[in-house]
Amino acid sequence: MTLAEKAYISLRKDIVEGCFAPESPLRLADLSERYGMGFSPLREALNRLHAERLVTAESLRGFRVSARSLAEFEDALHARLLVETEALRLSIAKGNDAWEASVVAALYALRQQTKRQGGDVDELKTRHHAFHRALLAACGSDWLLDFFERLYAATERYRIPALLAAGPQKRDIDAEHGAIADAVLARDTEAAVALLGDHYLRTAALIRDGIKPG
Amino acid sequence: MTLAEKAYISLRKDIVEGCFAPESPLRLADLSERYGMGFSPLREALNRLHAERLVTAESLRGFRVSARSLAEFEDALHARLLVETEALRLSIAKGNDAWEASVVAALYALRQQTKRQGGDVDELKTRHHAFHRALLAACGSDWLLDFFERLYAATERYRIPALLAAGPQKRDIDAEHGAIADAVLARDTEAAVALLGDHYLRTAALIRDGIKPG
DNA sequence: GCAACCATGATTTTCGAAAATTATCGAATT
DNA sequence: AATTCGATAATTTTCGAAAATCATGGTTGC
Numbered sequence: 001m002t003l004a005e006k007a008y009i010s011l012r013k014d015i016v017e018g019c020f021a022p023e024s025p026l027r028l029a030d031l032s033e034r035y036g037m038g039f040s041p042l043r044e045a046l047n048r049l050h051a052e053r054l055v056t057a058e059s060l061r062g063f064r065v066s067a068r069s070l071a072e073f074e075d076a077l078h079a080r081l082l083v084e085t086e087a088l089r090l091s092i093a094k095g096n097d098a099w100e101a102s103v104v105a106a107l108y109a110l111r112q113q114t115k116r117q118g119g120d121v122d123e124l125k126t127r128h129h130a131f132h133r134a135l136l137a138a139c140g141s142d143w144l145l146d147f148f149e150r151l152y153a154a155t156e157r158y159r160i161p162a163l164l165a166a167g168p169q170k171r172d173i174d175a176e177h178g179a180i181a182d183a184v185l186a187r188d189t190e191a192a193v194a195l196l197g198d199h200y201l202r203t204a205a206l207i208r209d210g211i212k213p214g
Numbered sequence: 215m216t217l218a219e220k221a222y223i224s225l226r227k228d229i230v231e232g233c234f235a236p237e238s239p240l241r242l243a244d245l246s247e248r249y250g251m252g253f254s255p256l257r258e259a260l261n262r263l264h265a266e267r268l269v270t271a272e273s274l275r276g277f278r279v280s281a282r283s284l285a286e287f288e289d290a291l292h293a294r295l296l297v298e299t300e301a302l303r304l305s306i307a308k309g310n311d312a313w314e315a316s317v318v319a320a321l322y323a324l325r326q327q328t329k330r331q332g333g334d335v336d337e338l339k340t341r342h343h344a345f346h347r348a349l350l351a352a353c354g355s356d357w358l359l360d361f362f363e364r365l366y367a368a369t370e371r372y373r374i375p376a377l378l379a380a381g382p383q384k385r386d387i388d389a390e391h392g393a394i395a396d397a398v399l400a401r402d403t404e405a406a407v408a409l410l411g412d413h414y415l416r417t418a419a420l421i422r423d424g425i426k427p428g
Numbered sequence: 429g430c431a432a433c434c435a436t437g438a439t440t441t442t443c444g445a446a447a448a449t450t451a452t453c454g455a456a457t458t
Numbered sequence: 459a460a461t462t463c464g465a466t467a468a469t470t471t472t473c474g475a476a477a478a479t480c481a482t483g484g485t486t487g488c
Contacts, residue, residue, distance in 0.1 A: 002442090037443090060450065062469070217472070275480070
């Protein structure tokens with residue numbers, strides 16, 4: 001793996017997890033020291049992140065972490081519903097046995113990690129992402145999957161802090177994931193789409209409360 | 215404007231217009247000579263284009279122009295219909311007088327350029343793009359507009375060669391654009407969405423014929 | 429004859445410094 | 459006191475070369 005790829009992965013993680021405050025400048029000298037590499041791979045990573053809208057770039061004035069706002073979150077959420085409901089419909093229509101198996105596997109892996117009490121939170125996030133990707137994986141559209149990845153990262157910036165702030169969950173998220181998987185495996189398109197939509201709207205409600213804390 | 219931005223614009227144009235054959239390697243030494251600049255701004259541009267899927271990148275093996283295929287075109291077209299119909303609905307719901315005026319202006323400018331016989335074909339493409347963007351501009355969703363731009367560039371790679379190959383048009387494209395604008399200004403959402411969809415499907419039919427020539 | 433292997437050349441990737449640009453701060457001016 | 463101006467510092471952008479990696483072609487050994 002090249003340094004530029006490592007820089008991309010590290011920076012992305014640090015931005016999504018909020019290690020850098022939104023709108024704070026990402027100075028090359030600082031990043032160079034933090035990640036132990038020269039400017040070239042860092043600029044490369046920053047450009048990729050700019051294309052994903054996780055960082056903003058201004059000509060000759062460098063890069064900043066993108067701002068977070070309720071409006072931007074709502075926008076990303078709306079786009080996500082549009083993209084994911086369509087991708088899910090296609091996936092259910094086109095998916096074969098192997099796809100069904102991968103959904104079952106992803107759900108199982110996610111639940112295993114949820115159960116573990118002192119488990120690695122990074123691993124949990126990875127498996128959550130993997131489950132949602134598995135649902136859409138058979139849609140056959142590279143573009144929709146690409147949009148899914150971008151929107152997932154964009155909303156993750158809001159979801160993670162909200163989850164940490166909210167403390168113990170009243171929702172049974174495992175049950176929600178299970179219901180989605182059941183509908184998917186039963187090829188009940190409309191139910192699956194509705195459940196997925198509900199799932200996101202509930203998370204969104206939580207995040208809204210977190211952003212304008214009350 | 216920085217060199218990297220110039221490199222991005224030039225490269226993008228040359229790829230979309232087919233100056234580089236699909237799948238041909240984009241070697242830094244060649245590009246450096248062609249555009250008269252060093253590696254750094256070129257790599258920056260190539261990374262941006264990679265994020266837009268106009269070029270592919272393989273670790274330590276450099277960049278290539280993305281392949282063109284009927285399947286990828288159909289995928290982009292499908293995603294475009296999804297994104298643009300939603301954006302158009304939102305735009306019609308939210309747009310104000312200034313937006314209506316900008317649609318009228320964009321349509322007028324496009325028609326003026328269509329009328330000119332020996333006109334600059336670049337200018338025509340710019341205005342065509344501007345008209346379609348104007349339709350969606352009031353949607354209020356940065357994400358949907360971002361997706362629109364990406365998909366527009368992706369499909370443009372197919373549209374331009376098809377138009378050149380097809381010769382004189384039987385379609386009255388001006389009339390199609392006019393009908394869309396009329397429905398939009400009348401705030402007739404369903405008619406506008408249907409007309410926009412038709413507009414793309416007709417272009418798509420043309421392109422399919424061009425790709426598998428018969 | 430054929431496959432494995434090494435030397436060579438081509439290419440990408442990375443670094444460190446130079447060039448270009450923007451931001452900062454204090455002095456001079458109104 | 460506020461503002462403009464210029465010098466200095468900080469930062470980004472770009473270049474050119476060095477390092478690392480991959481592709482090629484010939485050679486050796488079997």
